[in-house]
Amino acid sequence: MTAVHPPTSVLFALLADARLPTGGHTQSAGLEPALLAGLSVADVPGYVGGRLATVTRTEAAVAVVARHVALGDPDERVAALRATWHAWAARTPSPALRETSQRLGRGYLRLARRLWAAHPAVVALDAAVAAVRLSAAGPDGVPVRASDDSAQPPRPVVLGVVGACVGLDARQVAQLVGYDDVQTIASATLKLAPVDPADATGWVVAAAPTVEAMAAGVAHLTDPADIPASGAPLLEEWAQQHARRTERLFSA
Numbered sequence: 195m196t197a198v199h200p201p202t203s204v205l206f207a208l209l210a211d212a213r214l215p216t217g218g219h220t221q222s223a224g225l226e227p228a229l230l231a232g233l234s235v236a237d238v239p240g241y242v243g244g245r246l247a248t249v250t251r252t253e254a255a256v257a258v259v260a261r262h263v264a265l266g267d268p269d270e271r272v273a274a275l276r277a278t279w280h281a282w283a284a285r286t287p288s289p290a291l292r293e294t295s296q297r298l299g300r301g302y303l304r305l306a307r308r309l310w311a312a313h314p315a316v317v318a319l320d321a322a323v324a325a326v327r328l329s330a331a332g333p334d335g336v337p338v339r340a341s342d343d344s345a346q347p348p349r350p351v352v353l354g355v356v357g358a359c360v361g362l363d364a365r366q367v368a369q370l371v372g373y374d375d376v377q378t379i380a381s382a383t384l385k386l387a388p389v390d391p392a393d394a395t396g397w398v399v400a401a402a403p404t405v406e407a408m409a410a411g412v413a414h415l416t417d418p419a420d421i422p423a424s425g426a427p428l429l430e431e432w433a434q435q436h437a438r439r440t441e442r443l444f445s446a
Contacts, residue, residue, distance in 0.1 A: 205360040209353075210373055212381060216301030221294070222382035222444040223375050224249075224429050227436035235387045242376055242401050246408050248426035249291070253350040254371040255412040255421045256282045258364045260354025262416045264315035271318035274418070275351065276325060281418035282348050288430035290437040294446040295348040302352040310359040319355045323347060368409035376401045382444060 200208075212218055225233075228241055256278060263274035286292050303323075306316050327345045350371060357367040380394040415421065433446060 202361045202366075206362060206366055206370065209356065209360070209362075209370055210377075212377065214305070216305060217298055218301075218374070218378065220445045221298070221378055222386070222446065223378040224433055224436075224446065225379050225382045226386055226442060226444045227432035227439075227446075228429075229386055230436070230439075231432050235383065235389060238379065238383055239397050239400060242379055242397060243404055244426065245375055245379070245429070246372060246401065246404050248424040249286075249429060250372055250375045251408050251412065251424050252282075252285050252422055253295070253348075253375075254368040254408060255415050256285075256348070256350035257354040257357065257367045257371050258412050258415050259418055259421055260351045261357045261362070261364060261367050262354075263418075264318060264355045264358040268314065268318075271314070272321045272325065275319055275322040275347075275355070277418045278354075278421075279322065279326070279347055279351050281421050282351060285421060285423040286348075287425075288433050290433040290446065291430060292348070293437070294433070295350070296346040297445075298349040299352045300346040302349060302356060303347060306352060306356050306359065310356070313359045315355045315358040319347060319352065363413075364415075365409050365413040368412050369405060372405035372408050373398075376405060 208214070223245065225238070225241065229235075233241060259281075260275060260278045263278060264271060266274060282295075283292065286295065303319070307320070310316050323345065326347075353371060354367055357370070362370070376398050380398050383389050383394050384391055412422070436442060436446060
């Protein structure tokens with residue numbers, strides 16, 4: 195029987211589906227701690243724009259570069275993926291944001307191994323993960339446990355690799371990151387505040403030009419050193435506070 199290869203548009207829609215089994219349902223893209231800190235529902239569209247200009251822009255750029263290096267020279271893929279991973283860490287100072295991204299990365303990597311395990315990009319990422327675990331080994335030489343999120347690649351690195359597997363171009367990868375962030379915020383608002391679902395969907399539609407502009411602005415990137423470092427200190431502080439809360443609906 196001839197193998198069936200779904201069109202790229204279908205795979206894009208699949209990866210943008212909130213029902214993807216990666217743990218995305220546990221996330222509010224920082225909205226829950228923002229609301230707890232005093233952000234009003236009326237300010238959510240502005241919050242969306244703030245994220246797209248800062249943390250989401252950085253993550254989209256990381257995913258674009260990860261896609262590029264995953265499709266590059268086979269002899270350099272592992273080192274280049276590690277460099278992209280390190281570049282992400284250097285631009286994500288908040289331990290809470292790093293932990294969240296790596297927890298989600300573990301879910302995406304599990305999916306990638308199940309669906310595209312033999313793809314050279316996934317093989318290279320697995321090798322990069324193994325190298326990171328060995329480099330983080332303790333004095334007894336025992337590698338970091340597979341369940342340790344600190345040794346997991348972050349979500350944007352895995353998304354870039356998955357994008358390489360399914361044939362997404364650089365701009366589509368960046369669009370995917372941006373759309374996912376906006377949709378996560380919109381859907382989380384419905385669980386956190388009395389909002390009409392039509393209004394929340396309207397926020398996503400209104401943010402579309404900003405998502406497109408952000409994606410176009412990072413789609414040309416190929417070098418980990420060129421990934422923008424767009425800081426958002428207040429978002430990072432809210433994330434740190436939320437990580438210490440004992441009562442919360444979302445993990446982040």
